[in-house]
Amino acid sequence: MSTSSQRDPFVVVREKLDQAVEVLKEKDLDLWLTFVRETTQVRDPSVDLIVGFDLTWQSALMVSRTGERIAIVGRYDVDNVKNIGGYTSVIGYDESIRQPLLEQIQRLRPRQIGLNFSESDPSADGLTHGMFRVLANILGGTEYAARLVSAAPVVAALRGRKSPTEIEHIRAAIDVTEEILQEVRARVRPGMTERDVADMIHGMVEGRGLGTAWEWNFCPIVCAGPEGVFGHRMPGDTQVREGALLQIDFGAEQDGFVADLQRTMYFCRPGEDGPPEEVQKAWKAAKAAMEAGRAALRPGAKGWEVDAVARQALVEAGYPEYKHAFGHHIGRNAHDGATILGPKWERYGTSIEGVVEVGNVFAIELGVFVPGYGYIGCEEDVLVTADGAEYLSQVQEEIWCVHPS
Amino acid sequence: MSTSSQRDPFVVVREKLDQAVEVLKEKDLDLWLTFVRETTQVRDPSVDLIVGFDLTWQSALMVSRTGERIAIVGRYDVDNVKNIGGYTSVIGYDESIRQPLLEQIQRLRPRQIGLNFSESDPSADGLTHGMFRVLANILGGTEYAARLVSAAPVVAALRGRKSPTEIEHIRAAIDVTEEILQEVRARVRPGMTERDVADMIHGMVEGRGLGTAWEWNFCPIVCAGPEGVFGHRMPGDTQVREGALLQIDFGAEQDGFVADLQRTMYFCRPGEDGPPEEVQKAWKAAKAAMEAGRAALRPGAKGWEVDAVARQALVEAGYPEYKHAFGHHIGRNAHDGATILGPKWERYGTSIEGVVEVGNVFAIELGVFVPGYGYIGCEEDVLVTADGAEYLSQVQEEIWCVHPS
Numbered sequence: 124m125s126t127s128s129q130r131d132p133f134v135v136v137r138e139k140l141d142q143a144v145e146v147l148k149e150k151d152l153d154l155w156l157t158f159v160r161e162t163t164q165v166r167d168p169s170v171d172l173i174v175g176f177d178l179t180w181q182s183a184l185m186v187s188r189t190g191e192r193i194a195i196v197g198r199y200d201v202d203n204v205k206n207i208g209g210y211t212s213v214i215g216y217d218e219s220i221r222q223p224l225l226e227q228i229q230r231l232r233p234r235q236i237g238l239n240f241s242e243s244d245p246s247a248d249g250l251t252h253g254m255f256r257v258l259a260n261i262l263g264g265t266e267y268a269a270r271l272v273s274a275a276p277v278v279a280a281l282r283g284r285k286s287p288t289e290i291e292h293i294r295a296a297i298d299v300t301e302e303i304l305q306e307v308r309a310r311v312r313p314g315m316t317e318r319d320v321a322d323m324i325h326g327m328v329e330g331r332g333l334g335t336a337w338e339w340n341f342c343p344i345v346c347a348g349p350e351g352v353f354g355h356r357m358p359g360d361t362q363v364r365e366g367a368l369l370q371i372d373f374g375a376e377q378d379g380f381v382a383d384l385q386r387t388m389y390f391c392r393p394g395e396d397g398p399p400e401e402v403q404k405a406w407k408a409a410k411a412a413m414e415a416g417r418a419a420l421r422p423g424a425k426g427w428e429v430d431a432v433a434r435q436a437l438v439e440a441g442y443p444e445y446k447h448a449f450g451h452h453i454g455r456n457a458h459d460g461a462t463i464l465g466p467k468w469e470r471y472g473t474s475i476e477g478v479v480e481v482g483n484v485f486a487i488e489l490g491v492f493v494p495g496y497g498y499i500g501c502e503e504d505v506l507v508t509a510d511g512a513e514y515l516s517q518v519q520e521e522i523w524c525v526h527p528s
Numbered sequence: 529m530s531t532s533s534q535r536d537p538f539v540v541v542r543e544k545l546d547q548a549v550e551v552l553k554e555k556d557l558d559l560w561l562t563f564v565r566e567t568t569q570v571r572d573p574s575v576d577l578i579v580g581f582d583l584t585w586q587s588a589l590m591v592s593r594t595g596e597r598i599a600i601v602g603r604y605d606v607d608n609v610k611n612i613g614g615y616t617s618v619i620g621y622d623e624s625i626r627q628p629l630l631e632q633i634q635r636l637r638p639r640q641i642g643l644n645f646s647e648s649d650p651s652a653d654g655l656t657h658g659m660f661r662v663l664a665n666i667l668g669g670t671e672y673a674a675r676l677v678s679a680a681p682v683v684a685a686l687r688g689r690k691s692p693t694e695i696e697h698i699r700a701a702i703d704v705t706e707e708i709l710q711e712v713r714a715r716v717r718p719g720m721t722e723r724d725v726a727d728m729i730h731g732m733v734e735g736r737g738l739g740t741a742w743e744w745n746f747c748p749i750v751c752a753g754p755e756g757v758f759g760h761r762m763p764g765d766t767q768v769r770e771g772a773l774l775q776i777d778f779g780a781e782q783d784g785f786v787a788d789l790q791r792t793m794y795f796c797r798p799g800e801d802g803p804p805e806e807v808q809k810a811w812k813a814a815k816a817a818m819e820a821g822r823a824a825l826r827p828g829a830k831g832w833e834v835d836a837v838a839r840q841a842l843v844e845a846g847y848p849e850y851k852h853a854f855g856h857h858i859g860r861n862a863h864d865g866a867t868i869l870g871p872k873w874e875r876y877g878t879s880i881e882g883v884v885e886v887g888n889v890f891a892i893e894l895g896v897f898v899p900g901y902g903y904i905g906c907e908e909d910v911l912v913t914a915d916g917a918e919y920l921s922q923v924q925e926e927i928w929c930v931h932p933s
Binding site: 160161163164165166167168176177179180181197198199203206216217218219220221238240241242243244245246247248249250251252253254255256257260273337338340341357446447456457458460468469470472 | 565566568569570571572573581582584585586602603604608611621622623624625626643645646647648649650651652653654655656657658659660661662665742743745746762851852861862863865873874875877
C-alpha cells in the first residue's frame with residue numbers, strides 16, 4: 124500500500140464529485156447512490172472516486188443532479204467524510220441506516236435512483252447482491268423500489284473522463300514506470316531468471332516507496348524466451364539468454380494511480396548486431412498494428428471499431444490475432460473499467476460498444492509470438508484529445524538490444 | 529501489500545478447499561459457486577480462501593459436496609490456478625464462459641447452487657449484482673435458474689472455522705503486533721502528536737516488511753487525551769501529555785493475516801505513581817466487562833448473547849454502553865465477517881444470531897471514556913476451543929504507565 128502524499132488528499136475526490144453532478148445532468152439521472160459497507164472486505168471502485176478511504180458500517184453516498192452530495196455513514200466515519208470537504212451534508216447514525224436513508228430519498232423525490240451494477244463494466248459493478256437486497260428491503264413499500272436503475276453510464280463517464288489532476292497523477296506513474304524499465308534495461312543480463320528480473324523490479328519499486336499496478340506477485344509479468352507461456356502468470360525459473368527475447372509487462376502505482384507498459388528486449392549473441400530478421404519482421408508488423416489502432420482511437424469511435432483496425436492490420440501482415448482486447452482504460456486501476464477496445468466476444472459484454480471520449484486514458488497493447496525466440500509485446504499509454512490519441516509514454520520504437528558484456 | 533512467504537503459498541488454500549467439501553456436506557448444499565471477474569477491481573473475499581490471487585476474466589470456482597473442485601477461468605489464468613494444486617479440474621476459455629459453465633452445471637446436476645450473497649455478512653457477500661445478473665442470464669431457460677440460493681452459511685463456517693495453519697498465521701500476526709506495541713510503549717513521550725505516534729508505528733511496520741490490518745492511513749487509530757473523539761479517524765495534531773490517557777487501536781498484517789488490539793497508556797505527572805482513581809475505576813470496570821464477555825464466549829453461544837453479557841456488566845458498573853459490537857472475527861481481515869458478537873441493532877442484520885464455534889478467532893473489545901483524561905480501550909484476540917475462549921494475545925492487565933523521564 125502506498126503512503127498518500129502529504130498534500131490535500133481530497134482534491135481529486137472533490138473534482139470527481141463536481142464532475143458527477145455534470146454527468147448526472149448529461150445522462151438525465153436524478154440520483155446516483157453508492158451503497159456500501161465494510162469496504163476493507165469488498166470495495167466498490169466508485170468509493171475511490173468519491174470518498175478515497177474505507178467505510179465501515181452501511182453507508183449511502185448520494186449525488187443528485189441538483190448538486191446535492193449527501194453521505195449517510197456510521198458515527199465513527201462522520202468526521203472523516205466531513206474532512207473531504209465535498210459533501211453538502213454528512214449524516215451519522217448508530218443503529219440503522221434505514222430511517223435517515225428513507226428520509227433523504229423521500230425529500231429528494233428522484234425519478235430514478237442509479238445504482239452501481241453492470242453486467243459488462245467491472246468498475247461500475249461495485250454493489251454487492253446482498254446490499255442490493257438490503258436496499259430493496261429498505262425501499263420496499265415505497266414508490267422508489269421500482270425506480271432502481273443501473274448507474275453504469277454515469278460511472279463509466281465519471282471514471283473514464285480523467286480530470287486534469289488525474290491525468291497529472293497518471294503521467295507521474297508512467298514516468299516512474301519508464302524510469303524503472305530503463306534501469307532494468309541497463310541491468311538485466313543473460314543467466315538471470317524471470318524471477319530474478321521480477322525481484323530486481325520489486326526492489327526498485329520498494330526503494331522508491333511505490334506500489335505495483337496490479338497484484339504484487341504477478342507484477343511485473345516476465346517472459347523469457349520461447350519457453351515461457353504468455354499470460355498472467357508468476358515469473359518462473361526460465362533464464363534470460365542470448366539469442367532470445369525478454370518481454371516485461373509492468374506498471375508502477377504512485378499516489379493511487381497506475382501505468383501499464385510492455386517492453387521487449389533481445390539479447391544478442393556474440394557477433395550479432397541486432398535481432399534476426401524474423402524477429403524484426405514481427406516487431407515491425409506489431410508496431411504497424413499498434414499505430415493503426417492508435418490512429419483509429421479518436422473521440423466518437425466505438426471500442427470494437429478501434430480493436431478491429433489493429434487486429435486486422437496484424438492479421439493482414441500474416442500474424443495470428445491476439446487473444447485479448449487491444450485497449451483498456453487505466454487510471455486508479457490497470458484495468459480501469461468503462462469502454463474496452465476489444466472484439467465482439469461475449470465476455471466483454473457491452474463494454475466494447477462504449478464510445479471513446481476526450482479525457483480517456485488507455486493502455487493499448489498487442490503482441491506476436493516468434494517461435495524459437497519468444498514473445499514480442501507492445502504496450503503504450505495514450506491520452507485521448509479532440510485531435511486523437513497522443514502518447515503519454517515514450518514509445519518503444521525499436522526492440523531494446525542488449526549486447527554481450 | 530505484503531510479500532508472500534517463499535513457502536508453498538497455497539497450503540492454506542488447499543486446506544480451505546478440503547474443508548469446503550466437509551462444510552457443504554454438513555450444510556446440505558450440493559454446489560458452491562464463486563463467480564467473479566477483474567478481482568483487482570472488486571475482490572470477493574472468498575477468493576482469498578479458495579484461490580489466493582487475482583483473476584481477470586469471468587471466473588467460476590465451484591466446489592461440490594461430492595468433492596469436485598472445478599475452476600473455469602480465462603486462458604491466461606489457467607496455469608496459475610493449476611499451480612494451486614487444489615482443483616480437480618481447471619478449464620480455460622477465450623471468448624465466453626457460458627458454454628463451459630453450463631456444461632459443468634448440467635453434468636453436476638446440483639439441487640441447489642449456493643452463491644456469495646448475504647444481507648448481513650460482508651465476507652459472504654462478494655458476488656456483485658451485475659455478476660448475479662450475468663449468471664441469471666446464462667442459466668436462463670434451464671431448471672438451475674430457480675436453484676440459486678445464498679451460500680452464506682457455508683462461507684461463514686468456512687471462513688470462521690480457522691484451520692491450524694490459519695491459526696498459526698494469526699498467532700504470528702498477533703506476536704509481531706504486540707512487539708510493535710511494546711516498542712511504542714518504550715518510545716512514546718509527552719509532546720508527541722497522535723500523528724507522530726502513527727508515523728512511528730508506520731516506520732516499525734515498514735521496517736519489518738509488514739502491512740497494516742486495515743487501511744494504512746487509519747491504522748493505527750491513536751487517541752490522545754480527552755480532546756480526541758474516538759472513531760475510525762486519522763491521527764491528528766493532539767499531543768500526548770502528562771495527566772492524560774493515550775489509546776492505540778492497531779493490528780499488523782503478515783502473510784495475509786492480521787491482529788487487532790487496543791492498548792491504553794497513562795502519562796504520569798511528576799510525583800504521580802499511577803493513574804488517578806477515577807481512571808483506575810473505569811479501567812477495572814472495563815476489564816471486568818471484558819472478562820465477563822470472554823467467559824460467555826463459548827461454543828454454542830449466539831453472538832448477541834455474548835455481547836449482552838459484556839454490555840450489561842459495563843452498564844451495571846455505572847458506565848455507558850459502548851456504541852459498537854463486543855466482538856468480531858479476525859483472520860484475513862480485521863473485520864472477518866461471519867458471526868458478530870453484537871447487539872440487536874438493524875445494521876448487524878442476522879450476523880448476531882450466528883453461533884460461536886470451535887476454531888473461531890475473535891477480537892473482543894470495549895471502552896470507557898473518562899472525562900478530563902481520555903479514552904480507555906480494551907481489545908484482545910481470542911481463540912474459541914471446546915473449553916471456551918483462550919487468549920491469543922498477552923492480555924493487558926493494567927494501564928501502561930509512563931513516568932516522566
